[in-house]
Amino acid sequence: MTGTTMTRNQPLRGRRRTAGWVQFAVLAVLALAWVYPLLWIFAASLKDDASIFTDGLGLIPQQWNWQNYAEAWQTAGFARYTLNSLVVTTGSVVVVVLRCATAGYVLGRYGFRGRRVVLGVLLAASFIPTGLAIIPIVQLSTELGILDSTIGLILALSAGGNVAGVLLYTGFFAQIPDELEQAAHVDGAGFLRTFFSVMLPLSGPITATVAVVTFIGTWSNFFVPLVFTFSDPDKRTLAVGMLAFQGTNSTDWTGLAAGATMSLVPVLLVFVLLQRYFVEGIAGAVKS
Amino acid sequence: MTLVSTAPARRAATTRPPEQARSRRHGPWIWLFLLPTIVLFGAYTVWPALASIWYSFLSWSGYGPERPFAGWANYQLAFSDPLFWKSIGVTLLIIVVTVPLRVLLALVLAIFLNDPRLPFARVLRTAFFVPVVATTAIIGIVMNFVLDPAGGPVNHVLGNLGIGPVDFLGDSSAALWTVMGVHFWKWLGLTLMYWLAALQTIPNDVQEAARVDGATARQRFTHITLPMLAPFVAIITMLTIVETMQIFDLVQTMTGGGPFFSTLVTEVYIYQQAFETAKPEYGYASAVGVLLGVLTLVVVGAAAIVSRLIGRKGAVQ
Numbered sequence: 025m026t027g028t029t030m031t032r033n034q035p036l037r038g039r040r041r042t043a044g045w046v047q048f049a050v051l052a053v054l055a056l057a058w059v060y061p062l063l064w065i066f067a068a069s070l071k072d073d074a075s076i077f078t079d080g081l082g083l084i085p086q087q088w089n090w091q092n093y094a095e096a097w098q099t100a101g102f103a104r105y106t107l108n109s110l111v112v113t114t115g116s117v118v119v120v121v122l123r124c125a126t127a128g129y130v131l132g133r134y135g136f137r138g139r140r141v142v143l144g145v146l147l148a149a150s151f152i153p154t155g156l157a158i159i160p161i162v163q164l165s166t167e168l169g170i171l172d173s174t175i176g177l178i179l180a181l182s183a184g185g186n187v188a189g190v191l192l193y194t195g196f197f198a199q200i201p202d203e204l205e206q207a208a209h210v211d212g213a214g215f216l217r218t219f220f221s222v223m224l225p226l227s228g229p230i231t232a233t234v235a236v237v238t239f240i241g242t243w244s245n246f247f248v249p250l251v252f253t254f255s256d257p258d259k260r261t262l263a264v265g266m267l268a269f270q271g272t273n274s275t276d277w278t279g280l281a282a283g284a285t286m287s288l289v290p291v292l293l294v295f296v297l298l299q300r301y302f303v304e305g306i307a308g309a310v311k312s
Numbered sequence: 313m314t315l316v317s318t319a320p321a322r323r324a325a326t327t328r329p330p331e332q333a334r335s336r337r338h339g340p341w342i343w344l345f346l347l348p349t350i351v352l353f354g355a356y357t358v359w360p361a362l363a364s365i366w367y368s369f370l371s372w373s374g375y376g377p378e379r380p381f382a383g384w385a386n387y388q389l390a391f392s393d394p395l396f397w398k399s400i401g402v403t404l405l406i407i408v409v410t411v412p413l414r415v416l417l418a419l420v421l422a423i424f425l426n427d428p429r430l431p432f433a434r435v436l437r438t439a440f441f442v443p444v445v446a447t448t449a450i451i452g453i454v455m456n457f458v459l460d461p462a463g464g465p466v467n468h469v470l471g472n473l474g475i476g477p478v479d480f481l482g483d484s485s486a487a488l489w490t491v492m493g494v495h496f497w498k499w500l501g502l503t504l505m506y507w508l509a510a511l512q513t514i515p516n517d518v519q520e521a522a523r524v525d526g527a528t529a530r531q532r533f534t535h536i537t538l539p540m541l542a543p544f545v546a547i548i549t550m551l552t553i554v555e556t557m558q559i560f561d562l563v564q565t566m567t568g569g570g571p572f573f574s575t576l577v578t579e580v581y582i583y584q585q586a587f588e589t590a591k592p593e594y595g596y597a598s599a600v601g602v603l604l605g606v607l608t609l610v611v612v613g614a615a616a617i618v619s620r621l622i623g624r625k626g627a628v629q
Binding site for chain 1: 338339341342345346348349350352353355356357358359360361363364367374421424425427429430431432435436438439440441442443445446447448449450451453454457458463465466468469472497500501502505506508509510512544547548551560561564565582583586587594597598601602604605
């Protein structure tokens with residue numbers, strides 16, 4: 025009995041494994057096609073001005089022309105843009121994490137008058153299309169006198185939306201056992217200490233998700249920094265800086281590729297290293 | 313089972329201070345913690361939504377204090393503006409063409425990528441995700457060069473094959489399809505992520521039980537996987553539509569709405585009316601924005617109803 029199942033199963037398992045590899049081969053070709061344009065950009069950033077035209081879609085540069093990076097960094101202003109992107113993105117991540125964590129904490133752990141109203145408004149507002157808010161936001165920033173400032177840009181990027189972040193924290197803090205809070209209370213910790221030294225550290229995975237999603241979204245945002253830096257090109261981020269680069273040095277394609285690579289590598293690196301947290305944040309949208 | 317579920321409640325009733333009392337003790341702290349969200353969310357989300365509606369009834373260029381009430385004038389202007397209708401048509405065409413393709417092909421891809429027999433599944437998934445996180449504006453700018461008819465690499469290769477040159481972005485009959493192609497390539501991975509998350513909700517032991525009962529792979533797919541995925545069709549279609557309506561970055565950097573308005577999506581039209589003309593029209597741009605918001609709600613609502621019907625039919629079968 026056992027003998028026959030063994031012999032019947034053996035070739036089946038073998039066939040299954042082969043099927044897996046056939047599937048893998050087809051998917052691998054497709055996957056390569058999907059990353060090819062990005063690989064081409066990275067390769068083009070190392071080519072010289074002539075071979076970028078003659079190489080077509082080839083990936084291997086004839087010689088590694090690191091000069092393109094130095095030029096983009098120094099003459100095309102990418103040093104400035106990179107710094108701006110870093111400051112604006114870091115600022116936004118800090119603001120978003122702090123405001124989502126604090127709001128999620130009290131919404132998740134305290135029953136108070138007005139709680140339902142706050143949650144209701146948050147949920148309703150998540151249906152507002154974000155792109156439509158730009159004119160009033162520009163107007164508000166002008167009146168506050170922060171339209172051309174880094175602070176104004178950080179606020180415009182980090183203040184709206186992010187309902188998902190608040191709800192992630194709310195759900196997380198709601199399921200932390202009360203004993204923990206009581207223990208902190210017995211040890212003499214007040215409201216603030218309990219939050220900052222017990223609760224916030226516990227929410228590490230949620231903080232990672234919110235931070236990674238915010239980082240990627242802010243780094244790549246184009247509309248808001250475009251409108252906010254019309255009158256002050258020095259405040260441009262990488263995504264917007266690329267546009268100006270295209271206009272002024274329209275023939276320097278290798279420099280453009282180098283600039284694109286510099287802008288893409290940080291965000292792709294963050295994604296590949298912290299992919300789990302990003303995918304979790306996206307998955308939350310489907311499951312809720 | 314009962315023991316487990318009542319234990320925390322009982323414990324809470326005896327040892328935990330009543331929630332209201334706890335809240336009263338911490339009242340000021342609670343509102344202090346909510347303050348950043350209330351202030352920022354109010355100023356940057358709730359107020360702009362209301363202000364957009366208010367602005368849409370003003371005759372206002374954006375400069376100076378002169379902004380008289382205009383009633384429905386901006387809306388009447390929009391309804392008689394051929395470019396407004398053109399932009400709505402382009403936006404809807406992009407949705408009708410790319411959304412079903414993305415939802416279906418991403419589902420097929422997700423099922424293959426979710427197969428436990430597949431080697432290197434993680435690496436393959438990452439490859440499809442990577443374009444999603446790449447900055448859209450930069451992709452758009454680089455594509456301008458990649459697809460250039462004179463010196464771009466794609467036309468170089470086509471030329472070697474004796475084809476072309478094809479003016480992908482400069483030809484008004486090709487530009488929209490080119491933009492859709494790049495958009496599809498870039499965002500397929502996002503819909504794929506949604507489907508992979510949906511597939512994770514199907515418990516493995518159900519599949520295993522069916523396998524033990526002798527169900528073939530195909531039977532398991534049509535009788536377990538598909539019905540269990542049906543409820544997700546609506547939400548994934550809606551998320552994909554909403555995301556497609558925000559196509560500004562790609563169109564603005566690839567074509568700016570041209571040539572001859574062939575890729576003029578409504579978001580780009582709003583931007584042009586508000587920020588890109590010598591004579592900005594905040595009032596008119598706001599009215600078009602409100603109309604786009606209404607259209608978004610209508611399209612998403614319709615998609616929800618249609619996919620729910622499909623989902624129910626699938627579940628019955």
